[in-house]
Amino acid sequence: MRALNITDLQNDFMPGGALAVPEGDRVIAPANRLIQHFEFVVATQDWHPHDHGSFAANHPGCEVGSVIELGGLPQILWPVHCVQDTFGADFHPNLETARIRRIFHKGVDPHIDSYSGFYDNGHRRSTGLGEYLRDHDVDELFILGLATDYCVKYSVLDALHMGFRVAVIEDACRGIERQARMASAYSARPAAPYSPLYGPSGPWRRT
Numbered sequence: 395m396r397a398l399n400i401t402d403l404q405n406d407f408m409p410g411g412a413l414a415v416p417e418g419d420r421v422i423a424p425a426n427r428l429i430q431h432f433e434f435v436v437a438t439q440d441w442h443p444h445d446h447g448s449f450a451a452n453h454p455g456c457e458v459g460s461v462i463e464l465g466g467l468p469q470i471l472w473p474v475h476c477v478q479d480t481f482g483a484d485f486h487p488n489l490e491t492a493r494i495r496r497i498f499h500k501g502v503d504p505h506i507d508s509y510s511g512f513y514d515n516g517h518r519r520s521t522g523l524g525e526y527l528r529d530h531d532v533d534e535l536f537i538l539g540l541a542t543d544y545c546v547k548y549s550v551l552d553a554l555h556m557g558f559r560v561a562v563i564e565d566a567c568r569g570i571e572r573q574a575r576m577a578s579a580y581s582a583r584p585a586a587p588y589s590p591l592y593g594p595s596g597p598w599r600r601t
């Protein structure tokens with residue numbers, strides 16, 4: 395069965411948000427259209443406690459963009475974003491959420507970050523997303539959302555690793571880095587409604 399996974403379409407990742415992804419709000423309209431075409435829709439939310447270790451503000455003397463060690467892993471420091479039960483963590487107000495069956499939260503442990511919707515960055519704890527999809531006989535996953543070069547990318551890698559067939563819906567994704575946005579534009583296939591770019595031989599293959 396096919397499923398659609400909506401990645402982190404939250405206010406803090408939108409223009410004007412704490413960790414804005416350029417043109418992040420441009421994916422809301424295509425996301426809403428796609429939601430209507432899938433029987434099975436799930437979503438993830440970045441969902442941090444206020445004392446999360448990925449926030450530069452929680453490391454006196456460190457700046458946004460610095461790299462520290464967190465949970466034994468290199469960690470880029472981000473602005474405070476997507477704090478649980480705040481406006482910034484809410485879905486964009488125009489996102490049509492009624493058909494989302496279940497929302498999976500990530501980044502809840504203050505001691506480790508989680509880009510993927512499936513696992514934290516150390517693959518120590520599952521969010522339950524992969525098990526939920528398997529329990530419902532999902533074998534093909536379509537992924538859209540923010541940001542292409544972080545949470546979408548690592549969700550794709552984990553989904554491939556778990557054996558799902560994966561397609562990234564390019565025009566419903568935006569990246570943080572300019573290079574990622576250019577790569578996205580370059581690989582767009584206007585003739586197809588989606589671009590299944592990230593199969594086992596694709597550019598994000600786990601090595």
Ligand SMILES: [Zn+2]
Pocket residue numbers: 440441442448475476501
């Ligand atoms: Zn985060």
